[in-house]
Amino acid sequence: MPDYKKDFPLLRDNQLVYLDNAATAQRPAKVLLAEQEFYEKYNANPLRGLYSLGLAATEQYESAREKVRDFIHAKSEREIIFTRNTTESINLVAYSYGLSNLKSGDEILVTIMEHHSNLLPWQMVAEKTGAKLVYLDCEQDGSLTDEAISNAIGEKTKFAAIGLVSNVLGRRNPVEKIIKMVHEKGGVVLVDAAQAVLHENVDVTAMDADFLAFSGHKMMAPMGIGVLYGKEALLEEMPPFLTGGEMIETVTRTGAVYAELPHKFEAGTVNGAGAAGLAAAIDYMNDIGMDTIQKREEKLTKMLFDGMDQIPYVHILGSSKPEEHGGILSFVIDGVHPHDIASILDDSQIAVRAGHHCAQPLLKHLGVMSSARVSLAFYNDEKDIERFLDCLASVRRRMGYGE
Structure with missing residues (x-):
C-alpha cells in the first residue's frame, strides 16, 4: 500500500x-499550506473591498465554492452555502425552512441512528410548530427494512432528516429510496453527509436531495468551515438564518433588501482561509x-x-x-x-x-x-x-x- x-x-x-477519523480527519500538508497561503497572500475581507487584494480574496473564496459545487455535483454555485460545520448547516435549515413551512399535524421523519446534530434541531422544530417527530427504527445490524420505511412514511410526512452514514455503525442508509418515497408524499429531505464525504462520491443531483450538509474537518479540511447544499428554488424562498453585514443589498431605517443567493445566508466576515483549505482538501482527494x-x-x-x-x-x-x-x-x-x-x-x-x-x-x-x-x-x-x-x-x- x-x-x-x-x-x-x-x-x-x-x-x-x-x-478516531469519524470524529475528525487529519490534515495533509497541502491543506495546511493553502490556509497559510490565504493569510500570507490574500488576507483581505472577501466580498467587501473593491481594491486588488480584496478582489483576490473574493476570487479565492468563490473559486472554493465552485470547487465544492463540482465535488458534490450540484447544478449551481448559488446552491452552495458556506457555514461553520454540519451542525450549523442543519440548524440553518431547521430555522429558515422548518419553522417557516412545517405546522401542526405535519410529520418530521428521522432515523433512530441520527447524530444529535441531526436530531435536536428537529425536536426544536416539532416543539415550536406542533409537528410530530416520527422515528424510523433500525434492526440490530443497523439496517432499515423496506417494511419499516414504508410504515414510517405517510401522507403527513412533510420533512425527513436522514444521515447518509451512521457515525456509530458505519452503515449506509438507503437515502435514495427514502428521498423518492418522501417526495411522492410531497415532502422535503435533508441528508446529513458528514460521515460520508471522505469515503464515497456524494452526488446531490443523482440522489435528488433537497438539502445536504457536511463539515470540512471530516474530510481533511480546516475546522470551522462547513457546507449546506440546497435546491435553489427552496433556498430562494427561505428567510435568512442570520442577519448583519454582507447579506444585504440595501438597508434603510425601517428594513432591508437581502442579497441574492448564496450570500443571503452568509452574514458577517466569512472564513476565507477555511474555504481555501476546503478547496485544497478536495484537490487532494481528487488526486488520490x-x-x-x-x-x-x-x-x-x-x-x-x-x-x-x-x-x-x-x-x-x-x-x-x-x-x-x-x-x-x-x-x-x-x-x-x-x-x-x-x-x-x-x-x-x-x-x-x-x-x-x-x-x-x-x-x-x-x-x-x-x-x-x-x-x-x-x-x-x-x-x-x-x-x-x-x-x-x-x-x-x-x-x-x-x-
Whole structure:
C-alpha cells in the first residue's frame, strides 16, 4: 500500500495510531499550506473591498465554492452555502425552512441512528410548530427494512432528516429510496453527509436531495468551515438564518433588501482561509481518487473486523459483514467500561473514541449505554491495525481479569 502518512505532518514520523477519523480527519500538508497561503497572500475581507487584494480574496473564496459545487455535483454555485460545520448547516435549515413551512399535524421523519446534530434541531422544530417527530427504527445490524420505511412514511410526512452514514455503525442508509418515497408524499429531505464525504462520491443531483450538509474537518479540511447544499428554488424562498453585514443589498431605517443567493445566508466576515483549505482538501482527494480511497478502506476494514472478531470477549455493534461498516466499528468488551478501553489504548499511543458518540437514542435502542469506536481513513495502514489488535487483545488482562 502507498504510504499516505508522509503527506500528513501530524502522522509523519509519529508513533501515534490515529483511529478516531469519524470524529475528525487529519490534515495533509497541502491543506495546511493553502490556509497559510490565504493569510500570507490574500488576507483581505472577501466580498467587501473593491481594491486588488480584496478582489483576490473574493476570487479565492468563490473559486472554493465552485470547487465544492463540482465535488458534490450540484447544478449551481448559488446552491452552495458556506457555514461553520454540519451542525450549523442543519440548524440553518431547521430555522429558515422548518419553522417557516412545517405546522401542526405535519410529520418530521428521522432515523433512530441520527447524530444529535441531526436530531435536536428537529425536536426544536416539532416543539415550536406542533409537528410530530416520527422515528424510523433500525434492526440490530443497523439496517432499515423496506417494511419499516414504508410504515414510517405517510401522507403527513412533510420533512425527513436522514444521515447518509451512521457515525456509530458505519452503515449506509438507503437515502435514495427514502428521498423518492418522501417526495411522492410531497415532502422535503435533508441528508446529513458528514460521515460520508471522505469515503464515497456524494452526488446531490443523482440522489435528488433537497438539502445536504457536511463539515470540512471530516474530510481533511480546516475546522470551522462547513457546507449546506440546497435546491435553489427552496433556498430562494427561505428567510435568512442570520442577519448583519454582507447579506444585504440595501438597508434603510425601517428594513432591508437581502442579497441574492448564496450570500443571503452568509452574514458577517466569512472564513476565507477555511474555504481555501476546503478547496485544497478536495484537490487532494481528487488526486488520490475516490475509487482508490474506497478500495483501501474496504481492505483495512476487513482486516480490522476479522481481527476483532477473533477476540472472544469483544463484541462489534451492528452488522456481521465488514463491508457494511464503512470503516467504523463500535464495540464493547465484556466487563470493561469503554472509557477504560480508550485509556488503555491511549497508553499505547492508540487514539479511539469512547462514549455515546452523540447518538444516545441509538445506543439505547441497541441495548448499550456506551461503546468504544475505532474508525479508519485511507491514510491508516496495516501496521496501525496490527498495533490496535495486539493492544485490544490485552485489555482484559490489563484490567486484572488474568486473560
